[in-house]
Amino acid sequence: xxxxxxxDGSMESVTLGKVPQKDRKSWVTIMLIQAGIMVSVPCLMxxxxxxxxxxxxxxxxxxxxxxxxxVFFMTLIGMQSSDLGRPMCVAASSAFGKTGVRIxxxxxxxxxxxxxxxxxxxxxxxxxxxxxxxxxxxxxxVNVSIIVWGVIMMLTAIWGINALGWLNNVxxxxxxxxxxxxxxxxxxxxxxxxxxxxxxxxxxQISLLAGVAMAFGGQSCGMVVTGDITRFQKTRKDTILxxxxxxxxxxxxxxxxxxxxxxxxxxxxxxxxLCTLGLPVLxxxxxxxxxxxxxxxxxxxxxxxxxxxxxxxxxxxGLMTLIAGALGTILALTGIMNTFMDxxxxxGAAFGPVAGVIVADYWIVRKGNPDNWFYKAGFDWVGIVSxxxxxxxxxxxxxxxxxxxxxxxxxxxxxxxxxxxxxxxNVVEEEPEAAEEAQVA
Numbered sequence: 001x002x003x004x005x006x007x008d009g010s011m012e013s014v015t016l017g018k019v020p021q022k023d024r025k026s027w028v029t030i031m032l033i034q035a036g037i038m039v040s041v042p043c044l045m046x047x048x049x050x051x052x053x054x055x056x057x058x059x060x061x062x063x064x065x066x067x068x069x070x071v072f073f074m075t076l077i078g079m080q081s082s083d084l085g086r087p088m089c090v091a092a093s094s095a096f097g098k099t100g101v102r103i104x105x106x107x108x109x110x111x112x113x114x115x116x117x118x119x120x121x122x123x124x125x126x127x128x129x130x131x132x133x134x135x136x137x138x139x140x141x142v143n144v145s146i147i148v149w150g151v152i153m154m155l156t157a158i159w160g161i162n163a164l165g166w167l168n169n170v171x172x173x174x175x176x177x178x179x180x181x182x183x184x185x186x187x188x189x190x191x192x193x194x195x196x197x198x199x200x201x202x203x204x205q206i207s208l209l210a211g212v213a214m215a216f217g218g219q220s221c222g223m224v225v226t227g228d229i230t231r232f233q234k235t236r237k238d239t240i241l242x243x244x245x246x247x248x249x250x251x252x253x254x255x256x257x258x259x260x261x262x263x264x265x266x267x268x269x270x271x272x273x274l275c276t277l278g279l280p281v282l283x284x285x286x287x288x289x290x291x292x293x294x295x296x297x298x299x300x301x302x303x304x305x306x307x308x309x310x311x312x313x314x315x316x317x318g319l320m321t322l323i324a325g326a327l328g329t330i331l332a333l334t335g336i337m338n339t340f341m342d343x344x345x346x347x348g349a350a351f352g353p354v355a356g357v358i359v360a361d362y363w364i365v366r367k368g369n370p371d372n373w374f375y376k377a378g379f380d381w382v383g384i385v386s387x388x389x390x391x392x393x394x395x396x397x398x399x400x401x402x403x404x405x406x407x408x409x410x411x412x413x414x415x416x417x418x419x420x421x422x423x424x425x426n427v428v429e430e431e432p433e434a435a436e437e438a439q440v441a
Contacts, residue, residue, distance in 0.1 A: 015307050015317040018085040019231050027238035033229055034246030036293035037222060039176065040120070043251055046218045047258025053206040055199050056259065062208055063255045066215025067248055069404070073355040074219075074226045075243045080362045081227025082239045083370040087301075088227035089308040092354075094373050095361035095414070096387070097380035098428055104384060106309035108350060110324065112221045113302035117153075117295055117328025124149045124291035125332065131284035146332045153292055154325030157299035158318040178286045183257055190264040198263050209400035215255065216403065219247075220351040224358070225301045299325040352403050353390025356410035357383050365418050375428040382421050386414035 050059045081091050089109075093101050125146030132138040132145075206214075226243065233239045303321025307313075312320065361383065366372035390410030394402045 015304055015314045016087065016090050017314060021234070023232065024234040025232045027233060027242040030229060030233055030238070031242035031246035033297070034242055035250045037297050038247055038250040038254060039179070040254070040290050040294035043218070043254035044258035044261075046215065047255035048262035050211060050214065050255070051200065051259045051262040052204050053200050054208070054211045056195050056263070058208050058211060059259050060256055062211030063215045063252055066212045067219060067251050069212075070216055070219040070223045071244060071248050073359060074223045074247060075240055076359050076363055077224060077355060078226045078230035078233070078239045078243050079236045080358070081231040082233040082236060084373060085231050086227070087231055087304050088225050089305055090375060091227055091362075091373075092358050093376045093428075094366065095357050095380060095383035097376045097378045097383070099377070100379045100384050102309055102311070104387075105354065106305045109221070109225060110302055110305045110309055112351070113225070113298045113305065114324055114328045115331060116221065116298040117150075117302065117325060118331030120291045120295035120298065121146050121150045121153070121329055121332035124153075124288055124295070127284045127287035127291075131288075143333055147329060149288070149292070150325055150329030150332065153295045154299055154322055156292070156296040157303065157325065158321045174289065179254075179257065182261070186261055186264055192264075195260060195263055207400045213400060213403045216352070219251070220355075224351050224354050225305075228301045228304055229297070299328065302328075349394040349403060349406065350391055352394065352407040353387045353410035356390055356407040357387050357414045360411045360414040361418075364415055374425060377426045377428045382417045383414060386410045386417060389413055
């Protein structure tokens with residue numbers, strides 16, 4: 001028992017190498033981490049934003065459809081990483097090549113995750129400053145709060161998967177209880193019939209398909225990097241359970257709740273909503289805790305990606321995580337919140353086709369068999385061209401569903417090109433775990 005506690009509390013040491021079986025986690029532990037990512041302010045923000053452009057029935061359909069698509073890809077990508085015991089940046093090398101992943105994908109994903117860290121840090125800093133000022137009489141500048149909480153979230157991410165598990169074991173039950181209490185108070189305080197009769201202003205309305213794309217875009221980055229977490233799963237069944245149960249119902253609840261609260265209170269700012277409902281202190285604490293559980297994962301994945309991007313050693317994950325968190329905190333101080341919706345659209349366009357290529361490579365070309373996978377060196381232009389084609393299509397073909405057609409295009413194009421272009425088995429000479437073992441010897 002003491003040995004198990006030592007393992008569970010130890011700092012994570014495996015970054016790009018294969019996670020040993022002894023360090024794999026239960027599906028419940030990973031499920032809580034996945035749920036912790038979903039119990040977040042951005043989910044509530046997506047819901048409150050949807051209130052400006054869709055009625056409630058269409059918003060529910062859009063969220064359910066958008067996240068169902070995201071969870072489908074998350075499950076397939078997550079199972080690949082659990083099969084291989086490796087993070088997304090290594091698992092994707094069989095489709096893009098190690099150098100291709102480093103230059104193209106890791107630059108893209110590192111930047112996106114750093115931006116997500118920035119968005120969340122702003123919300124957390126504002127909530128903390130409001131809490132301390134309004135209810136404790138202590139005036140703390142928002143920028144100072146952003147820096148303080150940025151450091152706290154960085155330190156949690158540096159510790160690794162064990163800290164993520166501990167944090168979410170404590171936070172998720174508490175968060176869900178408070179959110180449910182807020183919903184009950186809201187329904188008892190406000191006229192529920194307003195939801196049935198509500199319609200967004202005509203000038204801001206969007207189509208149902210555009211709403212599906214918006215919901216999908218909010219999860220497209222997390223969809224692809226899910227392997228950074230699921231590499232700690234023991235089996236495919238565990239991955240399916242942790243992903244489906246941890247992501248879909250919680251995300252649907254959070255976004256729909258954000259929508260309802262915004263409509264019923266007439267305010268899209270979640271901090272103001274919770275204060276209006278008579279939950280000022282508890283509400284601010286929820287915002288802080290929600291951003292902590294989610295933002296830690298952003299910094300964690302960014303650190304892994306930056307190890308690959310800069311070609312540093314396994315032991316540098318903590319330093320790379322620190323750098324990612326610091327960059328995100330700096331962005332948070334520059335007014336990044338003003339670009340939230342544009343950021344979601346960019347995510348959908350850029351990351352959807354990545355998922356299409358990764359799924360086509362592992363589940364179609366390699367038939368879902370880990371023995372057919374190898375850590376590929378250099379560039380693989382088949383994967384890179386297929387991904388870029390999907391991105392360009394999504395950006396240039398301005399339809400409400402172009403993001404999904406871009407995924408399909410990348411998926412099909414990769415399969416076709418892989419049949420036409422012979423694949424070279426140029427394996428990376430020294431894999432991460434082999435290098436680590438050599439250092440120990």
